[in-house]
């Protein structure tokens with residue numbers, strides 16, 4: 001959701017900004033733009049458009065080697081429709097200041113009214129233009145305060161004063177015509193990273209736009225800003241207190257964010273799951289002693305073990321993983337667990353006692369609702385634990401303790417490898433917590449050994465892609481689908497339906513199979529696809545009953561079943577088998593054919609799998 005790239009160096013900025021913006025395309029956007037300082041004319045050249053970056057590229061003149069400072073943005077509309085005027089960068093009313101912004105300014109309306117009363121003109125409907133105009137107004141000295149104290153430059157001074165007036169969230173990159181060798185970045189609630197290259201600096205909202213140039217980076221924290229010139233940079237709080245920031249190494253390589261011959265990132269990430277899970281489990285399973293070793297949370301095991309209740313918070317796919325976690329903690333660790341939508345939890349009045357652990361699950365570590373849920377839980381005294389993929393992300397830093405997924409960058413908007421790894425981490429937590437409470441060493445060993453076999457079993461499922469494609473060919477013309485599962489595979493039904501909706505735009509509903517009788521059964525018409533997860537499990541015979549109910553009404557069944565189950569064949573119009581596993585661990589297997597099915601359905605329907613309409617990879621606004 002929204003992306004920022006800004007550059008100051010020796011090379012022409014324009015192509016670097018465009019390449020960087022392309023690296024951020026996966027986050028979701030509806031318009032894009034760049035702003036460049038032209039040292040000859042001492043002005044800011046702004047080019048922007050609605051639609052894809054390729055449209056923007058078509059509007060760009062040849063890169064000017066003298067234009068070595070610029071800011072770029074991909075916008076995902078919040079205030080105002082996704083048109084060219086509302087796209088970033090936004091210029092202030094004096095034409096001197098240009099701003100790109102991620103986040104939401106909550107008091108923009110009050111500020112806008114006030115700025116209009118002072119004579120500022122507005123062209124767009126965005127909250128971002130308020131930032132540009134506020135900086136421009138304070139910079140102009142119209143408010144009577146013309147100079148900063150000491151040797152602080154006037155541009156930085158004006159930015160700081162403006163930031164102190166903003167309520168809401170921002171990641172910002174700002175330039176000013178009077179300072180053709182200066183770039184300012186600032187952060188509050190929206191990520192911003194400074195990449196330090198050789199004689200060049202890149203600011204971006206996501207490391208993916210930086211790694212091509214450097215792996216040395218500084219991660220700004222909330223209420224911090226950086227002022228960069230070709231000679232160097234300094235970091236301060238927005239209250240003008242100098243701060244020293246630690247240099248960090250960006251952990252992933254360019255290779256990890258390339259397609260490497262795959263048609264789409266989603267497909268690449270589906271296929272990467274065996275490797276990703278091996279990275280996630282690697283070094284953490286001790287089958288000999290029946291223990292799980294999770295270094296990050298070692299100091300918190302006392303609190304976790306004595307907990308009486310776990311609340312899991314997440315959104316989207318991560319919420320589905322959380323629901324699997326709920327079943328896992330109940331089953332293996334015998335602990336009361338509930339999974340909540342972070343967007344609901346944050347506005348409820350949750351009862352959090354001393355012995356409540358709140359787990360937040362988030363691939364990006366930046367989802368606004370999940371972060372707010374963590375903050376709410378912390379305020380009420382809970383111990384918080386993050387299950388996050390992106391290292392150093394806000395949720396990873398805000399939670400008391402946590403476990404990283406270690407699956408490398410996930411670029412496809414429809415989450416795949418993060419889901420299987422989230423379930424794997426939850427399974428590890430549940431086994432170790434169970435071990436510390438009541439699970440015997442033999443039971444723990446059994447689950448650990450079975451967990452270690454999951455990656456190879458996924459590898460086997462991946463070989464069925466062509467068979468699953470044929471199923472998609474036969475069914476993807478239908479506009480309404482059901483996904484049904486029970487027990488541990490109920491969350492998988494929800495996830496299968498979500499995958500199909502997200503990328504193929506087919507309406508799909510995921511349900512616990514028994515709930516079908518309480519309404520959705522009325523939807524079943526001749527030929528309607530119903531996907532069942534009917535692997536060997538404690539509720540096998542029950543789900544067979546549900547399959548029969550659908551078939552009796554003319555529905556067409558696509559059944560995910562256990563290898564070797566001969567009985568199931570008679571119930572399936574289309575059958576996909578997966579290797580057997582204990583039912584607690586099955587979700588990591590049964591989800592894979594559903595990911596592949598959704599992928600093929602979307603491609604067959606002609607959709608851009610990696611850029612689904614209206615969706616964003618990381619939802620950093622409410």
Ligand code: G6P
Nearest residue numbers: 315316317318362363364367415
């Ligand atoms: C968006 C993405 C989903 C993701 C959800 C939660 O909706 O499109 O794929 O599951 O956000 O994201 P998170 O980064 O918190 O896991």
